[in-house]
Amino acid sequence: MIKTGAQYRDDMERMKPSIYMMGEKVENYQKDPRFRSSFNLVALNHDICFDEKYRDLAVCHEPLVDEPVRRFTHKLQTTQEDSLKKAQLTRQVCRHHICGWCMSNSLCILWTLTHDIDRKYGTEYHQRFKEFAGFLMKNDYDCFWAMMNPKGDRSLKLDQQKQGSPGVKIVRKDKKGIVVRGAKVSNSYATCSLYTFAVPCTALTEGEKDYAVAFAVPSDEKGVHFIVRPAPNRDSSAPDHDMENPIGSEIGIVEGTVIFDDVFVPWERVFMCGEWDMAQQLPLLFSNIHRQSKCACLAGHSDLVCGVASLVADVNGTSRIGHIREKITQLMIEAEVAYGCSLGAAMEGSLHPGGIFIPSTAITNAGVTYIKKLTGEQIQLLHDVSGGIICTMPVEADYRNPVTKKWMDAYLFGSSKYTTEERLRALYLAQEIASSKFTGYFIGWGVNAAGSPAACDIFVRSHYDLKASVSVAREWAGIKEKKRPSQKANSER
Numbered sequence: 001m002i003k004t005g006a007q008y009r010d011d012m013e014r015m016k017p018s019i020y021m022m023g024e025k026v027e028n029y030q031k032d033p034r035f036r037s038s039f040n041l042v043a044l045n046h047d048i049c050f051d052e053k054y055r056d057l058a059v060c061h062e063p064l065v066d067e068p069v070r071r072f073t074h075k076l077q078t079t080q081e082d083s084l085k086k087a088q089l090t091r092q093v094c095r096h097h098i099c100g101w102c103m104s105n106s107l108c109i110l111w112t113l114t115h116d117i118d119r120k121y122g123t124e125y126h127q128r129f130k131e132f133a134g135f136l137m138k139n140d141y142d143c144f145w146a147m148m149n150p151k152g153d154r155s156l157k158l159d160q161q162k163q164g165s166p167g168v169k170i171v172r173k174d175k176k177g178i179v180v181r182g183a184k185v186s187n188s189y190a191t192c193s194l195y196t197f198a199v200p201c202t203a204l205t206e207g208e209k210d211y212a213v214a215f216a217v218p219s220d221e222k223g224v225h226f227i228v229r230p231a232p233n234r235d236s237s238a239p240d241h242d243m244e245n246p247i248g249s250e251i252g253i254v255e256g257t258v259i260f261d262d263v264f265v266p267w268e269r270v271f272m273c274g275e276w277d278m279a280q281q282l283p284l285l286f287s288n289i290h291r292q293s294k295c296a297c298l299a300g301h302s303d304l305v306c307g308v309a310s311l312v313a314d315v316n317g318t319s320r321i322g323h324i325r326e327k328i329t330q331l332m333i334e335a336e337v338a339y340g341c342s343l344g345a346a347m348e349g350s351l352h353p354g355g356i357f358i359p360s361t362a363i364t365n366a367g368v369t370y371i372k373k374l375t376g377e378q379i380q381l382l383h384d385v386s387g388g389i390i391c392t393m394p395v396e397a398d399y400r401n402p403v404t405k406k407w408m409d410a411y412l413f414g415s416s417k418y419t420t421e422e423r424l425r426a427l428y429l430a431q432e433i434a435s436s437k438f439t440g441y442f443i444g445w446g447v448n449a450a451g452s453p454a455a456c457d458i459f460v461r462s463h464y465d466l467k468a469s470v471s472v473a474r475e476w477a478g479i480k481e482k483k484r485p486s487q488k489a490n491s492e493r
Contacts, residue, residue, distance in 0.1 A: 002059065002070055003140040004050060005043030011141070011194060012039070017220040019191055020227045021254075029191065034230045037252040042142060042192045044251065045072055045101045048093065057089040064130065065137045074137045075104045076111060077289070077357050083346035087296040091339055094300025095307075097251055099445070101189060102293045106145040106197055107133050108356045109285045110214065113199075114271050115354030117278050125271045126354075132216060132269060136195070143216065144193035146184035146258050147201045147286070159207045168198050168260050169210040170273065177266040178273060180213060184258045186448075191226050191254060193219055198260065199272070203280035212279045214272035215265040223263035228256030232438040234396075243396045243421075244428045248438040255441075285358075287451065287459045288345075292359040294450035295342035295367040301446060302335035302371065305378045305433065309385040312430050315423040316387065317415040327381045334374055341367020362463040369456035375446030382434040390431040399424060 003011070012030060019026040021034065029035050048054040049070055062069040062076065069075055072093075077083055086102070093100040111133070114125040136143055152158075152166030168182035180198070190196055199214040217224060231252030234245040245252075272278065310328050313319040345359035345367065352358050383390065393412070398404040399421070414423040432438045447453065474481060 001138070001140055002049050002068060003046055005047040008043050008046045008140075008142065009039060012192065015194065015218075015220045017191055018225040020225065021230065034233070035191065035254055037231045037233055037248065037250055038189060038192045038254045041097065041099065041251040041253060042101060042189060044097055045070065045142075046140075054089065054092065057085055057092070060085070062137055065134050067137065069137050070140065071104065072100050073103045073142060074107065074133075074140070076133075076355075077104065077108050078351075078355055079357055080346055080349060083292065083349055083357050083359055084343060086293065087339070087342040087346060090293050090296035090342075091300045091303070094297045095303035096300075098247065098301070098304075098442075099188075099251075099253070100293070100297065102290070102297075103143060103145060105290045105293055106143070107136075108289050109282065110197070110199070110271055112285055112352050112354045112356045112358075113214070113278065113281050115352075116281060117272060117275050119353075120278070121275060123275075128268055129271050132271075141195060142189075142193045143195040143197055144187065144190040144219065146187055146190065146196055146198045147282075148184060148186045149201050150183050150185050150257075157205060157208060158211050159205075167200075167211045168213060170213050171210075171262065173273070177264055178213070178215070178270055180215065180260050180263050180265060182211075182260050184260075186255065187226075187258050188253050188255055190219060190256065190258055191228060195219060196224070196258065198258075200279040200282050202283060204276040206276055209274045209276035212272060212274050212276040213270070216269045216271070217263060217265055221263055223261040225259040225261060226256050227259065228254045230254065232436065232441055238397065241396050241400065243399070243425050245432050245436065245438060246425075246429060247432055248436075248441075252438070253441070283451075283455075284361075284459075287456070288349075288358050288361050288364055289356075291368045291450050291456065292342050292345045292364045295338050295345065295364065295371065297450075298368070298371040298375075298446055299335045299339035299342065301442070302331055302338060302374075302378065305382055306331035306335060308426075308430050308433060309382050311426050312382075312386045315414045315418045315426045318385070324385055327385055331378060331381065334371060334378070338367055338371035341370070361459055365456040365459040365463070368450065369453045369460065372447055372453045372456065375443055378446075379434045379439065379443065382430055386427060386430040386434065390427055391435045393424070393427060393431070396424075396428070 019029055048058045058071055059068050060071045060075050090100050110129055114129045117123055118126045149167040152161045158167050165182050168180050170178050171181045172179040195216050196219045197216050200212055204212050231254050232248040233252050234249045313324050318324050341363055345364040348360035348363055349358055399408055409420045413420045433442055
């Protein structure tokens with residue numbers, strides 16, 4: 001059963017998570033206006049399944065439960081077609097809603113990880129995970145993915161930290177389950193999900209085996225706490241205002257940190273426990289599966305910036321100016337290249353023995369690092385097209401004041417095709433993306449969400465077939481392959 005956004009909200013009514021915001025404990029957060037936009041975005045993930053514009057891609061059959069499911073949330077990616085359709089849907093949704101909330105990637109990653117651990121150690125994680133995934137699918141429940149560690153002193157390993165535990169680790173275990181303690185950071189939507197996954201985010205050593213833990217708990221489980229920051233919304237003291245911050249006020253995300261303060265997890269929800277040598281699988285799987293989505297996601301973001309820049313140029317009367325057209329064309333090219341890499345990664349992917357289709361590592365990461373490094377440049381282009389007014393223009397309250405409105409109408413008009421209010425609305429939208437608190441979020445989703453450009457570069461270097469390219473160069477240059485001295489020869493020198 002696929003639930004509507006309204007039914008999702010009904011499910012969330014029973015939740016009583018421990019949440020702190022702006023130095024205070026939050027009570028009855030379902031009614032708190034600061035969380036409205038986050039609930040809106042998750043609800044949209046449900047409602048697109050009933051929208052003719054998205055339905056054909058957003059809804060698909062899932063063999064695990066033999067039912068239709070939401071592609072973004074519950075589809076196990078088992079074919080090339082699955083991978084391609086996910087990319088198509090991601091671009092369509094993200095150009096409009098910023099984020100598709102592609103939690104199905106987390107299911108694919110844990111499905112593959114548990115399969116590999118069981119194959120090596122004879123454990124029973126995979127069956128547990130299959131049962132939990134089926135439970136989520138059948139009830140159409142949303143589950144958040146907590147992966148990023150606070151890191152601490154990055155020059156030290158997790159077990160060498162002197163000031164605490166910058167990660168989540170096992171502190172006790174018995175016949176009923178385990179107890180975990182620690183924190184995860186950069187958590188979007190966690191307060192708006194019924195369940196929370198926690199997994200390692202990096203390769204581990206044997207000394208760090210207590211950090212090799214993956215599990216799922218209800219988001220209001222005893223000992224789970226959220227420290228969150230408000231979404232970048234407009235001033236809630238002026239509910240009749242609707243010109244400034246249109247995106248953040250409708251679908252802005254409450255971000256934050258999740259604390260696990262001696263949280264009990266029953267064995268049936270534990271999917272990794274001490275297999276430290278398998279933790280390296282997580283960033284590798286993440287780099288393939290999730291970053292393919294990120295290519296398409298940032299193509300959608302580029303579409304949005306391109307559309308805003310084009311609209312602003314039109315209301316300013318500059319759409320025919322050569323350098324403006326060049327900048328907008330550049331945004332088009334960037335969007336298509338990123339999307340092309342997402343599709344190309346699917347075309348060059350392969351099937352994992354566990355049954356999940358894995359996109360090409362090299363193409364996925366090349367596409368992501370390409371578009372990530374252009375995030376700041378796109379903001380610069382939007383400034384250039386819009387003009388300095390997006391930093392200095394009067395606020396909406398001044399336009400609502402009859403005294404100042406008449407002056408703004410008289411002097412802040414643009415192209416005759418548009419009213420002054422329409423021009424201001426376009427400029428406020430450009431301001432939100434390029435010159436506001438929301439800008440920081442927008443850049444963050446581009447630069448660090450799904451991993452930094454440097455992390456993507458590492459995967460490109462490690463998976464690109466450089467030897468084959470050098471071999472071609474040697475052939476054309478007439479230089480034979482040099483034989484490397486054997487280890488024995490080196491030791492005798």
